[in-house]
Amino acid sequence: MTKVEPVTTPGQAAETVEPTARSGRSRRRKIASLGVLVAALGTMGTLYAGFAPAASSASNNDPAIQRGRELFSHGCASCHGLNAEGGVRAPSLIGAGAAAVDFQMGTGRMPLQQHGPEAPRKRPDPQFSEQDIQDIATYIASLGAGPAEPEDLNYQAADVAYGGALFRTNCAQCHNFAGSGGALTYGKYAPSLSDATPKQIYEAMITGPENMPVFGDQEISPAQKLAIIKYIRVIKTEPDPGGAGLGRVGPVTETAVAWLVGIGGLVIITMWIGSKA
């Protein structure tokens, strides 16, 4: 388990250094880059310090691991193999890391109900408690080094606008501009982010569940990840100032409203006007 520190984000750094720096594009970029670099290096250190020993020193006598192995053999081993080595229907979980377990079970994707193009998000299986999931995660983490669960995601201090830019470059192409989700190939899809907790978003980025690409900490630093999470939370909670958001999927639903409500309503009015008094 690691602790992701609330890092001073580049945007803020720029603001405290010189409030007018925002107008200078290149200067801001330079400061931003520096900030990211510092933040990335700092957090990387913390991260490595956090999980590297945890993975190696995992002893089989840890009661959590014992319990996790027990639960795993009942609930997961039929597909993933008795030693999580994987099977015909499911991948190996050695090296998958605790974050992957927490994400997959916490979002209800695992245990899988039926095979399809993609495991859908659903209510977490009630037969596994929070603690059960943690124990299984500990067990899986003990099998091989993998991404650990983040803790205390203090994203509130992050720069939302910077997160928005990162979101549009790295996330919007699949999850849509407002995180409403979108279609992928052959029945797969990028899910809506509206139900995802900050922790789950973070875990998804570091583990790359199913077909989602992995966004490692050297590619998108923990500070940047927090900024992305902040952006997702802000646009999720912000109101739609123009009225009903219409699903935030763009012009397709606007089309339906224009035809059904707009023209439909006006045609009814013409009928009223044309009718005999």
Add this chain to the structure above:
Amino acid sequence: MSTTDDTPPRKRVGRRPTDENPATVERTSAQNVSEQHADSPEELNFAELQVAALFGVGIVMLIFFTVAYFAISIRDNLGQYSNYALGGSLALALFAIGAGFIVWAKKLLPHEKVVQERHDFFSPEAEEIEAENTFLQGVDDMGLGRHKLLRRTLLGALGLFPIPLVIMLRDLGPLPHNSLLVTGWKRGTRLVDADTKLPIKLGSIEIGGIQTVVPEGVEDINDFALAPTMLIRFGPNEILSKKERDWGVNDHVAYSKICTHAGCPISLYEQQTHHLLCPCHQSTFDMSRDAKVIFGPAARPLPQLKIYVDSDGYFRAAGNYSQAVGPSFWERRG
């Protein structure tokens, strides 16, 4: 009004004006056919009340709009309250006023059904012929048929007239030349992150990761709209094409992010199937097989950018793309 005898009979179709049906019927005023239904005074009074109530709603709503404009802050809730209040009151006011007009027309106006004759759509034949004759006479007077030289020079002059208008448009833009090949990539250009503009070191991308990169030194990406490139890291032995492996480094490959179909930036990458989907027109590329098109309207694979890693461990381009990036155009060499 009817065809006179001295004009040659001409084949024509359409309704002719006759004596019973003079061409000037429109001038006769409309006549009522159905008598007015006199509503009872109570009904009329009630109708007036209805209309007045609707106009009254309009008045109240317009006053509300004015108050709301000044009273409700546009800063609260992103201006949502302001939009609701202003839009809602405006809509209600307009609806009420409009409905008032219509109820007024329907209930307070005499119920009448008016019959009006239509007029003919064409002129009496004599008039048509006169117009034709006048026109042709003018052509004759001008001597367009006789003066050959005049006619030809006129056609020449008028024909050339648009030329200045058209060539003036020349400076709307430069000629394309080879500029569609310019991407910002040169031999030795470092690959930098599209947002942070930081160079990328070998190993910083996880297996199954993808990063959008641009050439180092490009400040505004919109200046080099063909530059965006994807750096993808595969797992060991996942790349199935030798050429793709050779142009990459240690399972890292770089491909143009600009779709070869209609130029959308394309990066819906599925790390297990290695499919890459375009969100605009759903062209699907298999990134493990040289970005081969496996579905959709794109005709060509995405161009690959040959990359290498310098002594400091940073990714660099081995040169520009070997072919034009983005959608096809006439001058593009197949």
Add this chain to the structure above:
Amino acid sequence: MSAKKADANGDAPVTRPENQGAAEKATRGTLKYVDDHFGSAGFLKRSMDKVFPDHWSFMLGEIALYSFVILLLSGVYLTLFFHASQQTVVYNGSYQPLRGVQMTEAYNSTLHISFDVRGGLLMRQIHHWAALLFVTSIVVHMFRVFFTGAFKKPRTINWHIGTVLMILGILEGFCGYSLPDDLLSGTGLRIAYSVAESIPVVGTYVCYFLFGSTYPGQDIIPRLFIIHVLLIPGILLALIAAHMMILWHQKHTDFPGPGKTEQNVIGTKFYPGFFLKTNGFLFMVFGMIAGLAAFAQINPVWLYGPYNAGQVSAGSQPDWYILFLEGSLRMMPNWESHFWHHTIAWNIFIPGVIIPGIMFNLLALYPNIEAWVTKDKGYHNLLDRPRDVPVRTGLGVMSLVFYMVLVAGGANDILANTFHWSLQATTWVLRVFLIILPPISFKITKRICLGLQHHDEALLHHGVETGIIRRLPSGAYIEVEEPLPAKRAETLAKQIGYQGHDDHHELPAGKNGGASKNGAAAEANGHTQTVTRPVGVLAKARTKLENFWDEPRETVPDTQPHPED
């Protein structure tokens, strides 16, 4: 002066009343003042007396007209705040999630209108909803005109003008949609650039002259702006004026019915009845658009983000009237030709240029094609019922189905994601639909029309089936049929009696029913005198098409007297 005002009929001279109130005096004074300068009294009188038929479907075009008025008003307001520039600035306004982000002046000023101008967002949304309703109502209006045959002579030229208005409306909408320079509209522009680029030989030149450089350049937003606020609106305004003046001059068409003939119009006088109603409708269209703008968010550009050549969003769609183009681009197979160092991108050129070109041309020329096939050169003021012209109705439904499959194709990813279908399967199904559904829908529509015709004739000649079964003395059973109420029967007789194209056929019995035809159309058709054998390929094709068109109408043997007789 009173002599001038004398009635043309030569009756007693008309004089002004002696005792005039102040208001009356002022009104008469104004009207007289205007007339003294323009001689407008006669025109005014005729205009106020002009009769408009009452059917609701004749008001669909008004929606377009009034939406256009709103577009002009709200558009002028927006230009007061909008900066059509692609200069890069850093956003400093009150929308937090974009503060500090680099963007163009166009996008920046759009955000300013949305978040820092009171009522600015409302105005933007009014403008956008009005634009959607403008194009939508034009299309709905065209459905009405098409399916009732209102485009026939003498209104063919007005149909052409209307088609141009629709195409310009679509172009105008696309330009306006592109102006905010957000990520979504920039993606649309990028595709438009690619479509222009795909034109063989001149494509790249067209692009460079339009955009001033490679995509996106610095010029396209200012250029689109002037096209959007001056060029196209100017042409639209002129053409709308022409459209209305022709309508005014030719008078409105009407559905056949009791008392209605080819030579008259029955309805409400323009002033005051129609005037009040149409003004009321103007306000209600305003109200509908304001209501949508208040309660339904449209084009939230702040969520899309500024345009960036390296970014894109899932589900990138244009406004609905471009969706069919998007659909044709999406469904097209990936054809491309390479030869002599040149490339032709059929995969863009066909769906992006050729298909819309064919669609718009066919739409514009349809009245001429129909008149050529049916040899119908008569004048028409009474409308067809769709069922009475099965081939046209079938063709219309067929085209509509084709169009709708294209639109669905443009939203295939949203459909796939919403219903959890496979995106690829959805596209394939739509590709198949695009080929097979139109002919099937033609067949079905034509069949339904013929069935309805049959039903009408049965209704007219045999009456309504009451469901009462009676046993005859002979032992046979019959169902008692009740004749239609007189008024309904008369209307129906008129409707059946009036058909646009059966000039060659005997009309069903009934002098009244045939009167409208004999009075105008039949008499108008000179072609009976000029029967010639078809010569040449074109003429033979025409004859074939005419036979296809004029499949004999199914009639019910009639022994009963016509209600009118």
